[in-house]
Structures are given as structure tokens and as C-alpha cells.
Amino acid sequence: MCGIVAYVGDKQAYPILIKGLQRLEYRGYDSAGVALINNGTHTYKCMGKVKDLEAHAKEQSIEGHIGIGHTRWATHGEPNNINAHPHTSMKGKFTLVHNGIIENYAHLKKELTSRGFTFQSDTDTEVLVNLIENIYLEQNVSAEIAVRVALSKVIGAYGLVISCEDEKDKLIAARKGSPLVIGVGESEYFLASDASPIIEYTDQVIYMNDEDVAILSKDDLVLKNIQNDAQKPKIQKIDLSIDEIDKGDYEHYMLKEIYEQPHSIGDTFRGRISIDKTKIFLGGIIDVMPKLNQAKRIIIVACGTSWHAGMVGEYLFEEYARVPVEVEYASEFRYRNPVINPDDVLIAISQSGETADTLAAIKMAKEKGATIIGICNVVGSSIPRETHAGVYTHAGPEIGVASTKAFSSQVTVLTMMAFMIGRKRGSLYDELYKQLIHELTLIPEKIEIILKSDSYIKGIAELYKNASNALYLGRGYLFPVALEGALKLKEISYIHAEGYPAAEMKHGPIALIDENMPVFVLATKDKSYEKIVSNIQEVKARNGKVIAIVTEGDETIKKLADHVIEVPDCHEAIAPLLTVVPLQIISYHIAVMRGCDVDQPRNLAKSVTVE
């Protein structure tokens, strides 16, 4: 959350910053701002999106070869002009963009206030920039030392870039908890929260580590840590093309990413399933296979959509690998005092690889001796660097804030892991193993078939676009899909949708059902088919509207439900990969019809680096 971009070099900074902020908007869009250093610091910032900032900065002086920019997801203080970044210190010495939360800001603010500082905004960031200025002026040290001393007093997370009026040719960056990537050009450096603002200028990057401090000028990069120990910059080549982050002909990134799924799931299993479809090989976890084979328990930690993928994983691991699995919200797991044993394996799932709570949960479990496996999408992100082993999802960049292809790729990885571990542990016999692998490889073409129903599904969306509430029901493998379907609708259309295991209806939520309530029921042919048919009857007995996702050719439910959406027949263990697609499509269309900003839903942001 919150996006940072910065430039130092010979080019004009402003266009680079604006383009970069647009690419980072998925990280927050409550407000945007830039500061350009050119005979003093010129700061332009306003509430709203980057396009509002552009309008605001029009006809202003946008000259400058050094600059910093920020797009905000509000934590402390509501989204408005004053709370927008960059923030300048009281005496104007420093200008700062910051991503993260300074947890002890109230204490620091009080101290600074007693020293005569006054504050314009409600932000923790303004406290930090004044703390730096206070140290700089009182202790009469360099900007760099002031930054390092200040950061040693701070509790919390940050990715930040700061400029100093007295040292106009340089920028200082620091990270702890929030990602920062340095792009290395010729006589120029870029800085950003991820590589997307950088890739058209250079493919050489340095991922900053926690507690790293970088001092950048046009021709020089110094990397050290807060304690002033020199750090060796590790330059990597990034493998990301402009095409991958382009919307193409699609109206929204979300739609593009829904349609990419046959391809992205294919990318997830490419090179990991043998050509004769008889074996799964996940190179990233090969070193921890002995641990996995002996694990008495697997703990999956994740947040949001990734948590739903984790729940699919629970069912798969328990059924095929015969190992007990517990799925935990990372935020809950880390703050209670869970029992973790050295023979436990913890799997952390995160698209961005930066999710703050998930990262903290990993660190805790690692300290207690558990083996940690990561399932992430963004290569080089923080979580893969903290784990013992991991499997990248290779879904490609996901820009839409509501996750779609990242979810299906996470489920694909978990499915492969469950089958592979099941086979190794001897709980999955060879014939079924091969059948399941074969079924998995058919998923991309089956999703292509579902995508052909787009306009039919759009017709159903039209009927329910004005709903104010919705329920999603599923059983077994499809219960997590119900949760995920509800989350999609909630996120982008602001309809209050909620998922439930179908049998729980009778224990409360059925009270909500009346003739206005659309109920989405995941009801493909599997071992709980008869039970879900009974649940549909219970909903219909209360006059609810039922939209059922069914196996093609199902006649029983067609007679009961108001609408059916067919998906191709498949083994129940991989049905989540198919059944989630029509739910993504229907959420997309409903949100578009309601005039919502599909790719940038209100209040939300991707890559949740805030706890």
C-alpha cells in the first residue's frame, strides 16, 4: 500500500514520476503528489488519483532532474490535500514520501510539539520528517546521519525517499517492511515500490533489504544499513516486459486478467508437469521435501483472497497428502500465541510477497523452528526472501486490485503440491495421481469454454446489478470458492456479499433470505451434490433467487434454480479452478454496470504493507 517513485539523473523527472505513479496506483489512490528539486523544492499534491494531480500541476513549473512522488492509501488521517505526500518539515529542510506506519508517532509528535514543532496534517509521516529535521538542526549532522538517527528511534514500517534542501543533488532512501527497488541506469537512478515504473528505462535493479539506507546521486550509489555498515549492492536483471503491464484492448485490467487465466494457469504449471503428464516436479521445494514428507502438520497463513486459496489447499492436502492442515489469518496467527513445533511446515501465500501480516507470521514461525514455504507471485519480493523454500506462481503482473489470476495460480500451485506430496507420502496411488495431473492440464481449455459464456453471464449480471446484498454458498472444495466469489463482488461493486458453507445457512444467515436476495450456489457434481440440492430447496422454500454454478448437462438443478451457469465436467478436487471463473465474470459485469471503478475500488489497495 502506498506507492513511491523517485528519480535522479539527467532526464526531466516529472514525466517519469507521473508515469511511475500511474503504474503504482494499484497500491493506493486516495491522493497523489510529487516534489521536484530545482532551485528549491516544488511540491504539488492533491486528493484523488494521479490524473487529478496532473490537472493540478498543469501550468505549474514542472522542471527538475531530481524528484520524488507518492500515491497514497490513507491510514492516519482521512484522504485530503493536506494529508497527501510529499510532506515537508516545518523549516523546509526536508521533503519526504513514505509508505508504512510509524507506530510510535503519537509519542514522537508529543515530544516534537514540546520542542516547538507544529503540524499541518494528521499523518505519521509529517512527524517523521520533522523528527529528521530536528536531529539535523540540533545535532548539526549531515542529512544522511539525521535520517539514520531518526530511523533508529522509529517503531514501525517504512519505505521512504527524502530530499534535503542543503544537499540538492542527492536523494536518501530507506526501507524496513515496505518494498523499494532501485533501478540502475546510465548516470541515473530510479527508485520505486516495485519495478513497474522502471522497466522502460533499465532492466538492472537492486532490491533493497530491510534496514538498508541508499544515498543516491546522478553518478553515485552508496548502500549501507541504519547502523552505518556498508552493504554490497546486488544488481539483478529483471524479467518483465511493458506488454505484461499494459491493459491492451481490454477495458479494465481485471477483465484482462480474468481472460488471461487459461494462459496464466498454463504458465504456473509449465515446466513443472512432465510432458507425458505423469509427474509433478516443483523445483523450489525439493530441498524441503524430507520435511514435507515427515510433517505432522501444515499451517497455511495468508490474508484475503490468498487465504481463500489456502483453504482450498487445506482440503487438498488433507485429502491427498493425509496431513492435518490448519489455515490461519496471518493477522490473527501472529498476535496470538500459537503452538508451533519444529516439525511443522508453514506455507505462506501472498500475491505481492509483501503482505505485512503474512511476513510477520513467517518471521515468528521461523523463530520457533518451523520450515517455511512461500507461494508468491512477485519475484524478488520480501516473502520469498524470508522463506526456506518456495514456488512462484508465475501468473505475471496482476494490476487489478481485485485478485483473479493470482488466485487461480495460487490454487494451481497448491494443487500440484498436494498431489506431489501425496504421491511421495504414498497416500495417493499412482493411477489416481496420473488422472489428477491429466485433469489439471485440461483446466486452461476448460476455462476457455467458460469464457465463451461471458455474454450469457453478463445477462444474469444485468438482472442482479441493483442487489444490495448477496449470499454465496458452497460445500467442500467449493466452500472457499463461495468465500472468494463473495469477496470479489464486495470488493468491486460494494454490494454486501457473504460466503458461507451451505449447511451453515440454517444456523443464522437463512434469516436474511427473501425474494430480493440473490444466492449464488456452487453446485457442481461432487460427493456433496445431493446435500447442496437440499440447500437449494431450502433457499427456494424462502423465495430466494438462486443462481447455481453447475456441471454441464445438470437437469435437476436447472428445474430448481432461477439461473444456472454451466462449467465443464471435471474432478471435484480441481473444480475450484473452474467454478471461480463465472463468479469473477459476474462480479466484473455487475461492478461495471453500477459504474464502479473496477480496477481501483474505493478504500482498497493492493500489496497490503500495513498491518
Added chain:
Amino acid sequence: MCGIVAYVGDKQAYPILIKGLQRLEYRGYDSAGVALINNGTHTYKCMGKVKDLEAHAKEQSIEGHIGIGHTRWATHGEPNNINAHPHTSMKGKFTLVHNGIIENYAHLKKELTSRGFTFQSDTDTEVLVNLIENIYLEQNVSAEIAVRVALSKVIGAYGLVISCEDEKDKLIAARKGSPLVIGVGESEYFLASDASPIIEYTDQVIYMNDEDVAILSKDDLVLKNIQNDAQKPKIQKIDLSIDEIDKGDYEHYMLKEIYEQPHSIGDTFRGRISIDKTKIFLGGIIDVMPKLNQAKRIIIVACGTSWHAGMVGEYLFEEYARVPVEVEYASEFRYRNPVINPDDVLIAISQSGETADTLAAIKMAKEKGATIIGICNVVGSSIPRETHAGVYTHAGPEIGVASTKAFSSQVTVLTMMAFMIGRKRGSLYDELYKQLIHELTLIPEKIEIILKSDSYIKGIAELYKNASNALYLGRGYLFPVALEGALKLKEISYIHAEGYPAAEMKHGPIALIDENMPVFVLATKDKSYEKIVSNIQEVKARNGKVIAIVTEGDETIKKLADHVIEVPDCHEAIAPLLTVVPLQIISYHIAVMRGCDVDQPRNLAKSVTVE
């Protein structure tokens, strides 16, 4: 779900049936009906509640010393006059009331249709009564044999009472999965789904077992099983007084039960905590203590509100007994293929002790060798009879469909178990153990203090009574309380309320927040207090309305939130018992203000004997 009552003796049956049905209305109120045997069978039934039935039967012949009655929660077929019970067979030989689901009804119906049977209703019950008639007429056997043969062909669950035109002096009852109690009077027998319709006539009862068949006439009771083996009736004395099932001066049972909590929680720990408050002794689980001491894992299964209590249990057991706990929806647990080891302990929680999914989960885990402990409220119910050990909650009869005092008593039992096991396992040191016990014993008087805020809380309810949605947030021990608070509001006011772990907000649900969204935040002083304050700021930054439950004297949140409701200070481990109370009260008042039927919310019923 569904309530059955029947009488055979010298008294007039009708008033006994009506009064009995009123007592059983918590089990369903979609329709009601009676059949009186008196020179033929006179059946009166209609959609709606028992009072509608009374109006309907007015000025009809209500004579008869034998009769059966039913109050329905609809499963197959919408709630209407035709689908109401009793159902009579096509040729009029049999009249049946039934609680449960005949799962193979479609198959049986097809077979009967091919034999010329026609059906009036959409119910599975009408299929069963015709199946019995078909066997009776075709095989020329007694009514009892026809019933037993028919039941051997049935897949599903039933509690039933049936009368036969040719054997007018008797009733036949049978049970499998759905409870039935026989009341033994002098020259009279009563039959009901629970003891409440019986207690003013006799305190001598027989709890029927699964597959039992009872043949009752005024002076004779024969008990056998479906296979025709004689069963020995075990007559028990019941300990339940009319006062306990009376509403007293309260406007609703729910309000009475909220106010009973200081008393009911006291009853839960009475005799289980030593007088000097230094020891917990739970006699019901003493035999399985060695298993609990060695358990590598505890699995908690439950549904609805009991599932929320189970989640509180998870946090308590992990923290104080240091044993990994998994909490499962019974309905999900039983249908997937979970890993269960003989050294696992399964705890099943159910107020009624009859919850069908929970009962099935127990049976499955028992087969796999796990040790089963029950936490139930209704003495003599099915679950306690299936478990190896158990602890009754002793909350007294809970009549309001939305559970309140049963929840707090379940949490009390789990709290005592966690402390006791923690002490035995050595993971809870003696000083803290005693402190925790002491704190627990203070809960009743602290709840009394909260109850004094009733009118203040009512004032807040007034402000939000027109909300169409609400969110409930909590962390740690208070996350399950957030779920429970949301469920209460949902159940009785039909406002779509949803609970979340506070940190999950940013992963989706925060998109729902605008100036119309009340957000209830559980924010008492505990180890995640600072984090929940940050979450409140995030909600306020989006203009949501925050109603916070805080520790008395909290000044920080008072400044941030729109309203605060104070609860007395207590140890965080027992805070669920306090913080749930204001949420119960606010739900109650909002529902009353919206004109909802608080004790009998639409679509719902207590004692979910349907899967």
C-alpha cells in the same frame, strides 16, 4: 427442527397438543397442524404459527383422547397449508407427523407413482406415509410391521408419530436422528421432541434411541427396534420446572435469557470451581484426562453460534494448554476426508445436543478412534449419549431462537477446560491459574454492571436501527465475538451484518465502508489494543461510523469513535464473556425497533436436526 407432540390417554388431546406445540415453536414455525382420532381422524393444519392453527381449528370438532401435532420448519416444499403436517396417506389409512429428511424420497416417490399413488404436497413426509400404506395394504400386515418395513427402506433421518385408521387406540412412534421423548403418566403417554410439552403432566420420561419403535396405547407401551428386537424402556426423572420455560415479566425470551447470564454463567461454574477459587474440577471429563493430557491435537466441531464459542476455545486452548486446536464447521468436517488420529481429541459443541451435522461428525471421528467430548446444554440429548465424556453447560432451557446464554455458558465451559488442562499439562503456572479462576468468578457481577447500560445501549440502537448493513471487527479473543455479534444482528433484525478479524478489512471488506456503514469494533485493552486503534483510524478515514466496545475509562478511543460502550476491566482471556453482552443487547433492541419477531425470527429454528 420441526416439533412433534402426541398424546394417548383419558384427557382431551387437543389442549395438550396446542400447548405442547407452543412450547416447541422454537423448532420451527412455518406451519402447524394436529390430527385428532375420534370416530375417524380429524386433521386441522395451516401455514403460520400455532396461534394461526388455533384460529383455524376454532368451532371445529376438537374432541378426542388420542392425537398428534406438528410445528414445521420447511425443508422440501415451501411453507403453505398443503405442505403442513400431519400428512394422510392416499387411501386415508395412516396419518403422520415427521421431523427429519427422507433423502431417497424422490426415488420412493417415483416407485409409488408407478403404482398409482398420487401426491398432494411437495413433502418427503407424504411419500413416507404412502409408502407405509402401500406396504400395509399390499402385504396385509399390521400397522406396526408396515411402519418397520417402510423405515427399513428409508434413507435419512426421522422422528415420527403415526396413527392408523384400523388401530384407533394406538400410536406408533419411531426415531432415527431426530429426538423423541416419551412421557409416562398414569394410564396415559405423551410424546414430544423435547420434554417441555410434558413436564406439567409427568416427570417420568423415556428418551428414545435411534432405530427405536414405540407402540403406545393408553395402558401399554411396547418398545422395540426396527428389526423387531425388544428394547428395555429406561424411565428417567426429569429435572425441569415450568418456571424455567416461562417468559416471566420479560417481553421476549431472548431478553430474559440475556438478563439471565449472570445467573446462568454462575450455574455453569457452580460446583466446578473450588470454594477458595484455586481449583477447577470438571467431573464429566475426568475419565478422559489422560487422553487430554497427551493429546497432540484438539479438534472442535460445531455449527453457528457454537462454532463461535469453539473459536474462543481455540485461542484459550492454544494459549493456556499449549495444544494445537483446529475448529471446524461440523458440516464441512464430516463430508471431507479429514485426517483423524487415535490420539486426537474431538470436542463437539451444541446447545440442543441434537445438531445433525455435529452428531454425524462425532460418529465419524469415533469410528476413526478419536476421543469425543461433548459440550451440550440439553441433558439427555443425542450428542451426550454418543460421546466418551462431556460437560453440560447447565444454562437452563434456552427458548429464544437466537442463542445468548447458551453461548456464554459454552465459552465458560471451554474457559474452565482450557485452564484446567493447562494446569495439568504444566503449561499454566499456578499463580496465573488462580488469578484466571478468580477473574472468571467475577464475570457474573461484571455482567450485572453491563446490563445497567441497557438504556444507554438502546439509545445507540435507535440511531442505527435503519442500517441495512453492518460490520463487526475484533482481534484475538474478540474476533469470534465479532462473528457472534454479527450473527445476532443478522438472525433477528435481518440486517446484513458480517464479522471479520480487524486486519482483514484491508483485504476487501473496507470497500463496503461509507458514511452509512456502522462498524462495531471490539477494542478492550489487550495485547492488540494499539493495532485495533489503527483499524479504527482506517475506518474513520473512510467516514464509517464506529461503535466501539471498550474497557471502562478508555479515553483514546472515545476521541476517535462515534460511540463507546464501556465494559468493566478484565483479563483478556475472559473478555469474550463480557464483550458479547452489549452486542446481544444492541441486536435485541434494533430487532424490536424494526418490528421483528425476536424470539422466532423468519426462516430460522432452533435445534437444527436437518443436515
